[in-house]
Amino acid sequence: MFGSKKINxxxxxxxxxxxxxxxxxxxxxxxxxxYLEGNSAEFTDNLKSITSLRDNAIEMRRTIENDLVTxxxxxxxxxxxxxxxxxxxxxxxxxxxxxxxxxxxxxxFPAEMNVDFLKLVxxxxxxxxxxxxxxxxxxxxxxxxxxxxxxIYFFEKEVSKLAQAMxxxxxxxxxxxxxxxxxHLRYFTLHVEELAEEAVKVADHLAIMVIKQNR
Numbered sequence: 001m002f003g004s005k006k007i008n009x010x011x012x013x014x015x016x017x018x019x020x021x022x023x024x025x026x027x028x029x030x031x032x033x034x035y036l037e038g039n040s041a042e043f044t045d046n047l048k049s050i051t052s053l054r055d056n057a058i059e060m061r062r063t064i065e066n067d068l069v070t071x072x073x074x075x076x077x078x079x080x081x082x083x084x085x086x087x088x089x090x091x092x093x094x095x096x097x098x099x100x101x102x103x104x105x106x107x108x109f110p111a112e113m114n115v116d117f118l119k120l121v122x123x124x125x126x127x128x129x130x131x132x133x134x135x136x137x138x139x140x141x142x143x144x145x146x147x148x149x150x151x152i153y154f155f156e157k158e159v160s161k162l163a164q165a166m167x168x169x170x171x172x173x174x175x176x177x178x179x180x181x182x183x184h185l186r187y188f189t190l191h192v193e194e195l196a197e198e199a200v201k202v203a204d205h206l207a208i209m210v211i212k213q214n215r
Contacts, residue, residue, distance in 0.1 A: 010067045011139050017060040017085075018132045021092055024053045025128050034100050035102045036114045054096040060084050064106060068150045080209045084135065088201045091128060094198060098191045107184050110174070113166065117189070121164050124192045127155035127199040134206050145210050152203040159196040163189050 002215050031046030064085060109117060134148035166189055170182050177185075 001122040006067070010064055013060065013064050013067070014085075014139070015136065017057060017064060018089070018135060020053055020057045020060060021088060022129065022132050024050060024057070024092055024095050025125050025132075027053065028099050029121055029125050031099045032102070033118060036118065043103070047099060048186070050096050050099055055094055057089065057092050057161060061089055077209065077213070080205070080212065084202070084205055084209070087198070087205060088131075088135075091131070091198050091202070093193065094191075094195055100193070101191070105184070107188050108181065109185065110177075113170075113185070116162065116166050117192075120159060120166065120189065120192050123155050123162065124159050124199075127152050127159065127196045130155065131199050131202045131206075134203065138206060138209060142210060142213065149203045149207055152199050156200045157195040159193055163193045163212055 014096055027046050027049045031043055031050065034040075034043040034046060065082055068082060130148050130152040134145050134152065137144040167186050170177070170185050174182065
């Protein structure tokens, strides 16, 4: 797409950054599964992994941004790419913080909610994985970006519908739960919703980048 050694090196670095974010998503999903199943040792390993991935991603982002500025690369799209990295970094940090909250607050999930909660996390994960693929496509196969974005919007809507149903069940049907416990479950459900919502914001940004690219 761009045809310069320095630019191609930066895009390769961006690809590595996306690999790291993709791994972060996988660790996040596995961490929640291990927490719900009571696998404390594996959950602790997940926390260590996601911390390392978050820290490495920060360094990779700084390297990419430094190269974009220092070597004056992709001048007509540099600002948009740096803004994209900033949004990606926010998702990376959200994944890290959200998983850490399980260790800090130790929320209680009744067994009856585990299946739906894991499904919610999985669908949100699909929206985030869509962002990664859409970003790769932007640099390598731009014609596929619109299709990827459409799927991200779809998954975000599915997350919202399932989350609303879960919260309604918690507040309407779980009579033996304290109100404080219900608020806690809503809080952690909201964390997952926010990830899908952030994916949509990145999708919107990519859509604008595609429009500018095609002018």
